[in-house]
Amino acid sequence: MIPRIDRPGILFAVIGGAGLALPLVQFKANRIVAGEGLALPAALPLGWVATVVIAAALAAGLILRAPWLRLGAAVLGLGATVSALGGAATALTPPDDTLARVAPASGFWLMMLALSLMTADALTRLRPPLALRWLLLGAAIAAVAGVLSSGMLDGISVMREYAARQDMFLREASSHLVLAFGSLALALLAGLPVGVAIHQRAAWRGPVLSALNVMQTIPSLALFGIMIPIFGWIAATWPAAAAAGVSGIGIFPALVALFLYSLLPVVANTLTGLSAVDPAATEAARGLGMTRPQVMTRVLVPLALPVLLAAIRIVLVQNIGLAVIAGLIGGGGFGTFVFQGLNQTAMDLVLLGALPTISLALVAGIAMDLTVEASHKGAA
Amino acid sequence: MIRIENLSRSFDGKPAVQDVSLTVERNQIAALVGTSGSGKTTLLRMINRLVEPSAGRVLIDGQDSRDMPAHLLRRRIGYAIQGHGLFPHRSVAQNIATVPRLLGWDKARIRVRVDELLGLFGMEPADFRDRMPSQLSGGQQQRVGVARALAAKPDLLLMDEPFGALDPVIRAKAQADLRQIQRRLGTTLVLVTHDMDEAITLGDRIAVMDAGRLVQYDTPAQILTAPATPFVRDLTGSGQRAFQLLSLTPVADLRRPGEASGTPIATDATLRDALSECLTSGREALPVAGGGIVTLDAIRGAAAE
Numbered sequence: 001m002i003p004r005i006d007r008p009g010i011l012f013a014v015i016g017g018a019g020l021a022l023p024l025v026q027f028k029a030n031r032i033v034a035g036e037g038l039a040l041p042a043a044l045p046l047g048w049v050a051t052v053v054i055a056a057a058l059a060a061g062l063i064l065r066a067p068w069l070r071l072g073a074a075v076l077g078l079g080a081t082v083s084a085l086g087g088a089a090t091a092l093t094p095p096d097d098t099l100a101r102v103a104p105a106s107g108f109w110l111m112m113l114a115l116s117l118m119t120a121d122a123l124t125r126l127r128p129p130l131a132l133r134w135l136l137l138g139a140a141i142a143a144v145a146g147v148l149s150s151g152m153l154d155g156i157s158v159m160r161e162y163a164a165r166q167d168m169f170l171r172e173a174s175s176h177l178v179l180a181f182g183s184l185a186l187a188l189l190a191g192l193p194v195g196v197a198i199h200q201r202a203a204w205r206g207p208v209l210s211a212l213n214v215m216q217t218i219p220s221l222a223l224f225g226i227m228i229p230i231f232g233w234i235a236a237t238w239p240a241a242a243a244a245g246v247s248g249i250g251i252f253p254a255l256v257a258l259f260l261y262s263l264l265p266v267v268a269n270t271l272t273g274l275s276a277v278d279p280a281a282t283e284a285a286r287g288l289g290m291t292r293p294q295v296m297t298r299v300l301v302p303l304a305l306p307v308l309l310a311a312i313r314i315v316l317v318q319n320i321g322l323a324v325i326a327g328l329i330g331g332g333g334f335g336t337f338v339f340q341g342l343n344q345t346a347m348d349l350v351l352l353g354a355l356p357t358i359s360l361a362l363v364a365g366i367a368m369d370l371t372v373e374a375s376h377k378g379a380a
Numbered sequence: 381m382i383r384i385e386n387l388s389r390s391f392d393g394k395p396a397v398q399d400v401s402l403t404v405e406r407n408q409i410a411a412l413v414g415t416s417g418s419g420k421t422t423l424l425r426m427i428n429r430l431v432e433p434s435a436g437r438v439l440i441d442g443q444d445s446r447d448m449p450a451h452l453l454r455r456r457i458g459y460a461i462q463g464h465g466l467f468p469h470r471s472v473a474q475n476i477a478t479v480p481r482l483l484g485w486d487k488a489r490i491r492v493r494v495d496e497l498l499g500l501f502g503m504e505p506a507d508f509r510d511r512m513p514s515q516l517s518g519g520q521q522q523r524v525g526v527a528r529a530l531a532a533k534p535d536l537l538l539m540d541e542p543f544g545a546l547d548p549v550i551r552a553k554a555q556a557d558l559r560q561i562q563r564r565l566g567t568t569l570v571l572v573t574h575d576m577d578e579a580i581t582l583g584d585r586i587a588v589m590d591a592g593r594l595v596q597y598d599t600p601a602q603i604l605t606a607p608a609t610p611f612v613r614d615l616t617g618s619g620q621r622a623f624q625l626l627s628l629t630p631v632a633d634l635r636r637p638g639e640a641s642g643t644p645i646a647t648d649a650t651l652r653d654a655l656s657e658c659l660t661s662g663r664e665a666l667p668v669a670g671g672g673i674v675t676l677d678a679i680r681g682a683a684a685e
Contacts, residue, residue: 284465287430287538288479288528289455302469 009061012118016058016077019110020051025088030099031157031346037105043088050084053077054111061118071122077115081108082147089155103157103348130374137366144359157348158355161337168336173356175251175332179323180360183255184315187262192308194263195270196296205271212264220257220325227253228329254331258322262315269311273304306375313368320361324353381406382427382536382568387436389422396422398592399436404585406535409562409569411583413576413615418589420572424538427570428457440536455479458537458567462544464525466513472498472524473509479532497527500561519550526558530565537562539571543578555581576616580604580624588612600628622683626651629682631674638673640665645674655679 023037040054041047057077064070089102128136153159162169198205218226232248234241245252277300285295301308327335334353341349382404389397397419404410412420425431427438429450438445445453466475473494480490495505501523513521522542529537542558543551559582562569573579579586580600587597588611596608604625607613616624631654632647644667645654651674657666658676665675 278463278465278468280461280463280465281467283430284459284461284525284528285467285478287428287454287459287461287465289451289453289482290478291451294482299467303467 005062006065008121009058009063009118012061012114012121013058015117016054016111016114019107019112019114020054022107022110023105024084024107024111025092026103026105027092028101028103028157031101031348032344035101035103037107038088038092039107040084044084044091045087047084047088050080050087053080054084054115057115057118067122067125071119071126074115074118074122078112078119081111081115083152085156086152086154089153093155101157101160101348102155130370133370137363137370141363158351161346161348161352169352172332172334172336172353175326176320176323176334176357176360179251179254179258179326179331179333180316180319183258183262183319183323184312186255186259187266187315188312190259191263191266192270195267196274198267199271199274209264209268209271212267215260216264220261220322221328223257223260224253224325224329227256231256249329249331251326251331253329254323254326254333257325258319261322262319265311265314265318269307269314270304273307273311274300276307277303306372309368309372309375313365313372316368317361317365320357320364324357327353381441382570383439383442384423384427385437385439387423387426387433387438389419389426389431389434395592397426400589400594401436402587402594402597404568404570406568407563407566408584409559409571409582410585410587411579412570412572412587412589413574413579414589415615416574417591419592420587420589421540423589424540424570424572427536427538428454428459430454455482455532456534456536458529458532458534460526460529460537460539460542462541464513464521464545466521466525466528468513470513471509472503472511472513472516475513475524476528476531478528483532485532493531497531501527501557518546519554522546522550522554523557526561530561530567533565535568537567537569539569541572541574543573551578558582577620577624577627580627588615601625604628623652626655626679626683631668634674634678634682635668635672636674636678637671638665638675640667640673642666644669651679651682655683 020040022039024040024043026035026037028035041051044050054077057073057080060073061070064073085104085108092102093100123133123136147153148159154163194208198208228248230248231246231253235246235248236242238246247253281299281303282295285299290298323331323333324335324338326333327337327339334357337353338350338357339353341347341351341353384400384402387397387400388395400419400423402410412423414420422431426433427440427445429445432450440457467478470478473491476494476497477490480493485493494509498505498508503520503523508516508520508524513524516524522545526539526542529539543554546554555578571579571582573582580603583600585597586600586603588595588603588608590609590611596603596612598606598608603612604616604621607616627650629651630647631645631649631651634651635647640663642661642663645657646669654666654674655676658664658679663676665673667673
């Protein structure tokens with residue numbers, strides 16, 4: 001009997017197969033010159049073992065039906081891909097050569113893509129309960145941290161860039177978090193009251209939302225163009241403002257820009273969430289003798305909570321990504337590496353900024369999705 | 381007792397309620413009826429100050445309703461609305477406990493009261509206490525809404541189209557239950573409805589509102605037999621008047637000695653029920669529970685009055 005072919009499995013196999021055929025790594029004599037691509041079996045000793053494991057994982061995606069088995073195969077394939085990358089770096093770099101670079105190439109990225117998709121697909125089919133999904137998220141973070149700290153990937157170009165600027169990386173990581181979470185906190189502090197206000201006074205809705213919409217359409221570079229002279233002038237004119245942190249460039253204008261971009265989602269979702277509450281429930285709450293603050297805290301906010309959390313999710317993920325542009329005006333964050341790398345045409349340095357940003361946004365997005373789902377269950 | 385004195389309210393210069401005065405005696409039900417836009421809901425909402433009057437005042441047991449903050453006033457007055465307005469994120473017990481919690485009752489007292497009310501409304505406490513409103517039928521939701529309004533034992537209960545969202549069968553049952561519970565608790569009840577039949581079934585007095593003014597405030601019998609204006613006459617609907625009249629009189633009033641066959645009818649059933657039973661079963665007379673009979677002739681006579 002011929003097993004039925006799994007359709008998403010075909011997609012994963014095609015992408016992964018292309019990845020196996022394309023170069024796994026690029027070997028460069030130094031970080032600037034063009035390199036030479038090496039495909040998997042030839043890139044490292046025992047490369048054929050990794051090739052077989054990855055091919056088997058992709059084949060499992062074609063024929064296996066049980067979600068747990070599919071998940072296992074995908075995770076095994078991911079492990080083999082990452083090990084092959086580490087192994088290739090160790091094997092290819094001549095001893096004591098600090099200039100040579102081994103960078104992940106198209107084949108590696110395609111295999112990671114195919115196997116990550118297969119993992120996500122298997123998880124979707126498993127429909128794990130909420131608590132298990134939190135555990136899986138934690139396990140995935142722990143696995144990545146384990147691989148990175150094990151030294152297994154230390155030969156890879158991105159990790160070499162990291163090793164060269166470890167202190168700076170930690171500093172920029174913390175300013176990235178300050179930018180993303182700080183602007184979110186400010187947007188909530190300002191946006192929630194505004195959302196509540198325009199919910200209660202319908203006449204203000206149009207003007208407020210239009211103004212925030214216009215703000216949202218200003219490109220970030222243009223916004224900096226406007227802010228740099230204004231804040232620069234303020235800082236130069238009032239020393240007290242400068243002492244409080246106001247400046248034309250640096251973290252202050254970056255924080256302000258992210259805050260402004262966050263206002264629309266926060267205000268609009270607050271309004272949507274509050275408006276979706278059954279008017280009969282608020283009418284009853286008032287009629288039974290709740291004060292206005294009691295109606296707000298006991299009825300409106302709990303019922304609007306899923307929509308408010310959805311706003312926080314949008315803003316958080318958006319700001320983690322947008323915070324990269326702070327690097328352009330000396331605001332710090334992972335953007336610093338991205339723009340340095342672009343200036344030096346050093347892709348490894350760009351990746352050192354981009355990969356943590358993407359991972360952070362991914363983790364924040366999933367964590368917030370799980371929170372939103374939990375709040376739906378609470379409100380149902 | 382509740383006394384409404386020269387109450388008026390306008391919205392943006394347009395009068396919604398104009399110079400309405402009426403008194404509802406203790407333990408009585410007053411039904412406010414009228415077409416939509418007649419001001420009946422505004423009048424009701426001025427009693428618990430969800431709408432503040434432009435002029436006039438409301439005296440509840442002799443006390444001016446403006447003597448205390450509006451939210452404290454409302455905690456003393458029950459309030460139930462169309463579509464029940466239950467809090468969807470709170471269990472049945474938490475919904476019913478809303479006002480007692482606002483008043484700071486202790487937990488044990490609240491629990492006893494919640495179970496007592498659920499029992500009163502025919503809902504097994506152990507079964508219903510922890511359900512969410514979405515897990516109830518429409519009729520059950522409505523009952524929980526009224527139980528919530530009665531939780532802190534208010535002397536006065538306001539209801540705005542409480543049965544509007546129910547289908548006719550459940551509505552008739554809910555009306556009968558409300559009537560019985562109101563009699564048992566001795567609550568004064570002011571009820572807004574656009575359904576004249578409902579007003580006649582439930583009201584001790586009916587207030588007919590038209591264009592913001594009180595046109596007639598009288599007993600159901602007077603409203604039916606002596607309408608003050610053509611508007612009141614139209615509202616009662618000429619085709620239904622005989623039936624509406626019959627629905628006002630209990631069978632007991634026409635009982636006389638005699639024997640008749642078949643299932644007896646309850647003494648508190650209305651003549652309308654008796655007429656229906658006579659026609660359906662093809663009988664000229666029905667035995668009344670506890671002795672005596674009621675005849676079709678007598679019913680006919682009562683309807684022609």
